[in-house]
Amino acid sequence: MLVTLGGAFLFLANTENLKGRIVNFFSVFGRVPFFFYIIHLYLIHLFALIVAEFTGFGWEKMILPAFPSRVEELKGFGFSLAVVYLMWILVILILYPLCKKFDIYKQNHKENWWLSYL
Secondary structure (H helix, E strand, O other), X not given: OHHHHHXXXXXXXXXXXXXXXXXXXXXXXXXXXXXXXXXXXXXHHHHHHHHHHHOOOOHHHHOOOOOHHHOHHHOOOOOOHHHHHXXXXXXXXXXXXXXXXXXXXXXHOOOOHHHHHO
């Protein structure tokens, strides 16, 4: 764990002063982390419901009474790592405009102290 954290801290220390479109893209998510976290959970669950329905498992099975690996009806549900990465990129791209709008709202309404928690 220390090797991972050490590498991450070195990366952050050496890239803190970078500027550009890519840095601005990722900075949006850094300015609205809790907002992104909450919204992405619901979006991913919505995707799971849709995928379960179209793959024949039924969306009702995704209302989980237990951990997914313990639900017998969901045995065999899942995708390869490549598909998971594609879905991850899709979620990031879908949520970027929403996070950008919320970031602009946050910047323009600094008088609302509670926005700093989102």
